[in-house]
Amino acid sequence: MFKEALLNLSRRKSRTVLALVGIILGVAAIITLVSVVDGVASNAEDYLSEFKGISVTQKDVVTPLYSSFDSEFLNKVESIPGVNIVVSAVVGLSNVTEQKRGVRFSKERTMMQMTSEIVSLLGVDLKNYSRVHGTVTPLIGELEEGRNLKMGDVGKTVISRELADNYRKRIGNSIELADKKFDIVGISKSGVSFGGMMSGTAVVSIDDAREMLDLEKDKVGLLYVEPIDFSNTKQVANRINFVYGDDLEANIQGDFLGQAMGIFSSLRSLVYVVGAISAIVAGIGILNVMLMSVLERTREFGTLRAVGWLSSDVMKMVLFESVLLGVIGGLLGLLFGVFISFQITALSGLNTLVSFEVLFFSFMFALAVSVLAGIYPAFRASKMSVMEALRNE
Amino acid sequence: MNEKPGEKILEAVNVTKHYRMGNVTVKALDGVSIEIKHGEFLVIMGPSGSGKSTLLHLLGALDLPSSGTLLINGKDISQFDDFQLSMFRRNYLGFIFQTFNLVPTLNCLENVLVSLLPSGVKFEDEKHAVELLKLVELGHRINHRPNMLSGGERQRVSIARALMNDPPLLLADEPTGNLDSVSGGKIMSFLKDLNRKEGVTILIVTHDRDMALYADKIINIRDGKLLDVEVLKDRKIHKKHKKVMV
């Protein structure tokens, strides 16, 4: 009987191939779609988890660019219970004052080129900087290469990947910002840039930044606050707002967190919705291909029962066929799906995440659908008299 | 079970078969009662559409009557369960369909052996199947699949399949309908031998009066009703088939 099942599969080549293609595409579609959405969701999750402290700016400013307040607030905020570290910083815009390498200088510089020279500048007070756990502002992403700034790093900078790539800079090179030469000690993943026009961000010491931005020594633009216990972040932010609410505004980084959690959980549910939709579509595809032959097979099952097969013999044969199809198609589908996901990442840079759950689920799903679709005609035929099955058109 | 020659192997009691097609009800069989004894060689004749195939399917337990009773060796087939029906069809009955009903994915040899596939095919079975294919002059077509065969060749494969398990009962729906008179004649005399020498009970549907002359009796059917039974030979039946129904 197993031989018959194998014969059926191998001799009905076109149908077997069609069914396999149906299963493979179904499984691959589920894996690809879910892995893309999952990748985006987990990217967002990673990104948000970097910003875990509190940022304090002047009250009612649109962006930290316009924020400026007395530096004595540093000590005041530091003395609030629950506060661990406070780093003061200034934020501003600067520009790269050297030619892009490989681009020939011409008088007609385009708007694009000019704006691409503007960078977001973050000047941090290096006194406490090396003690922080999180990321000081959304301006800077995680460090990719090199090191962070430390005490005494005057004339040194950490630039974003974007900026480094634009000007073909590596660690150890220098870059000219506002006619001042900086040694590049580290390269970070790019963070959020204001307006998206800037070619990147640069982190320098607060003293360098004040000089470049022409800011007063006793003013700061931003305080980055880390609580002793990160689970108390919200309470600490509330305390700062309660005590200094007239002048300052403390926000959990990325205001983020609140909204962020919202975005994050809706991304998660998007994964499930996309997964469910692709499963339905894939399921219909597989069912369609498998059921195409219901009528033809119903007649065949009638013949088998007419010569003395038990209904259960017919069922066993079909089950064997379907499981074989489901397993082969499912496995090929897994490979194909994972391959496509990798290709998407390789070609578009879009992060994809192929989780074990989606592999397991899509495989089991394909198996279940192909078994159901295979068994259905056999079950139907077993409910008919032999002649009814044989007469089936 | 004592299955002596001359006792009833099949019996239809007031059997009807209706087909509903929308509002119209086709009475394919309308109150037919017949009995067939062990060792008999019978022929059913009647015009096209008179219900011959329908009757044969009911007698072979392949279809259910709308009303009436069918008995096999005195047992009501409506009481048979799936296992009993399957045993009956596999070991006791050889059925030759008017439309052949071969399995398209299997070659001739596998089609002849198809009833044995669930339990496993032994070497002797395969040898027997090849002999049967040679007998119906298809020794050279063993590995061909039905779609490569002519109508007459398919018919002969289905004859070989019906004979595979040495059934004591053979029901054949126009088994020579697609054959020329020479091959048809060969098949008929082979069947007659089976009947005489092995004691196989045979019931054949045919249009062909020449073929009918091989039989002991002719059952004439018109419009789903039994018209009459012509007795051609009043033969005393001695031979008993070696197999009994379990």
Ligand SMILES: Nc1ncnc2c1ncn2[C@@H]1O[C@H](COP(=O)(O)OP(=O)(O)OP(=O)(O)O)[C@@H](O)[C@H]1O
């Ligand atoms: N599935 C069906 N649905 C409706 N009517 C049917 C069906 N099968 C058979 N019939 C009708 O029942 C009647 C008897 O059919 P049957 O096949 O028994 O005839 P037959 O005597 O074998 O004819 P032939 O010599 O042409 O094979 C015919 O009128 C036919 O149209």
Ligand SMILES: [Mg+2]
């Ligand atoms: Mg007929």
